[in-house]
Amino acid sequence: MMEGMTGEETRTTTSTTERTPAAAAPRDPGGTPRRAWATRLVVVGIVLSALNLRPAITSLGALLEEVRDGLGMSGGVAGLLTSVPPLCFAVFGVMAPRLARRFGPAAVVCAGMAAITTGLLIRPYAGGTAGFLAASALALMGIAVSNVLMPVIVKRWFPDRVGSMTGLYSMALAAGTSVAAAATVPLTDALGGSWQSGLTVWAALAAAAVLPWLPLVRERGGASTPATGTAAEATGTAADAAERAGERPTPAERTQPPALRITRSRTAWALAVFFGLQATAAYITMGWMAQIFRDAGVPAGTAGLLLAVTMVMGVPLAFVIPRLATRLPNQGPIVLALGVCGLAGYAGLYFAPAGGAWAWALLLGVSNCAFPLALTMVGMRARSGAGVAQLSAFAQSTGYLISIPGPLLVGVLYESSGGWGVPIALMAALMVPQMVVGVLAGRDRTVEEEAAA
Known part of the structure; x- marks a missing residue:
């Protein structure tokens, strides 16, 4: 399925394979292969967790008008509500590696799913805007730490x-996003x-996860220790990772270089800004697109379906785009x-939001x-697994x-202008720098080379 990911997987797993000959067959600290049932549980856990990483956001987008009326929110406060997800992802996502080192990634993801469940149960009945925001933040905290640790668990x-597991994870994430919207x-x-x-109904899906x-969580040796090493690699050497896992570092691990200075890399900065601008577009879409269509005269149910169409495009393209990207030396095209x-979709929303609604939803x-x-x-x-971990943490937190x-x-x-013309113009304007920095981030080079220079 993911033949095109070969180049990426070679880059990201070479260092790990050289350090850990048994990497291709994960083992517990005692040296025995992990049990098949545990591997199956991890697959189920990854899929169910990915399904829960967006419904808290897109379900709110579909009912934003009702929530605003019910809680007496102004447009500015509603805008604050749609800004809470990236804020929580930036703040709480940074905590995930440290929590994983202490408790194990499986335990942290389990707690994250419990936090999502609790937040979704509480927020509709919190009794006011402040309580609604606080309960939303609790759910988003669970999403943030799980978001960061899912790639760590997949890697270990x-x-x-x-490649294939990342594709499965991405597909489940897109499916959960679109189903909640629809x-x-x-x-x-x-x-x-x-x-x-x-x-509230989406709390049941989170509880299942x-x-x-x-x-x-109880199998800390099998599920947590190796992943803890990966989390440690984001901030230290391979020897540090082994010491945190309670293992004796090998001579090769002792000679691993320290963490690279990621902020010296222009590509890392370009990728961080690209990540931030695409996240801006995504959260504006999830939070406001259904409302744009409803204000244009589209029925609420149809507006939710239109948002779902926009989100569901990520299901097939989550496989197609990575495969295509890894076959090209430059991802700028x-x-x-x-x-x-994106520019065509925004133009359509500006000039004929209801008339070509399905086309604009597809384009966006x-x-x-x-x-x-x-x-x-x-x-x-990045060339090494540790480099990928550092670059991912930097690009996501900064983005x-x-x-x-x-x-x-x-x-x-929207509130000050009394319509959607100015906000849509802003969305289109932000697409231009996104394209520029994306082209810079897509050049065929590595952050290790730039940081060393």
Whole structure:
């Protein structure tokens, strides 16, 4: 399925394979192969967790008008609400490696799914805007730490299938995103028309995602220790990782170079800004696109379906784009193609939002697939597993910080201008620098080379 990922997997797994000859067959600290049932549980856990990484956001987008009316929110406050996801991802995502070193990634992801469940249960009945924001932040905290640690778990449990497992993870993430967008309004109607019930129902899916991780929390040696080493690699040497795992470092590990100075790399900065701008577009879309269509006269249920179409484009393209990107020495042409689709979609929203709604939803869905492209470029712009971990942490944390003002600014502009013309013009304008930095990030070079220079 992912033949095109060969180049990426070679780049990202070479260092790990050289240090750990048994990497292709994961083993526990005692040297015995991991049990088949544990591997199956990890696959189920990855899929269920990925399904839960966006419904808290897209379900709210589908019912944003009802939530605003029910809580008495202004446009500015609603914009703040749509800015909470990237803020939480930037703040809490940074904590994930440290938590993983202390408790193990499986335990942290399990706690993350529990936090999502609790937040989704509480927020519709929190009794006001402040409580709603606080409960949303709790759910988003769980999403943030799980978001960061999913690639770590994939890397350590499936080192010879990173591409295919990442594709499965990306597909499940896109599926959860689109299903929540499409089904929230019909579920709300079926449950009596209460927006509280329509938002609460997604807690059941999050609760199901807790279950596969519970046995793995107890199996700390099998599930946690190797991944802990990977998390450690993001901030130290391979010897440090082995020492944290309670193992004796080999001579090869003692000679591993320290963490590279990622901020010296222009490619790392370009990739971080690209990640931030594509995240800005994605969260504006998830938070506001359904409302744009509803204000244009599209029924609420159809508006939710349109948002779902935009999100579901990530399911097939999560496989196609990484495969294509790894076959090209320069990913700039893909960046430009996605950007042109975004500009066309925004133009359609500006001039005829209802008349060509399905076409604009498709075009923006293609444009939003800059996310799997960004993840693929993270794997291609570093030579070693430790370099990939550092680049991923830097690009995501910096990128999410960059994306925070976008959804908030859209809400303020919408309220102050009394319409969607100015906000849509802003979205289109942001697409231009996204294309520029994406082309820079797509050049055939590595952050290790630039940091050394």
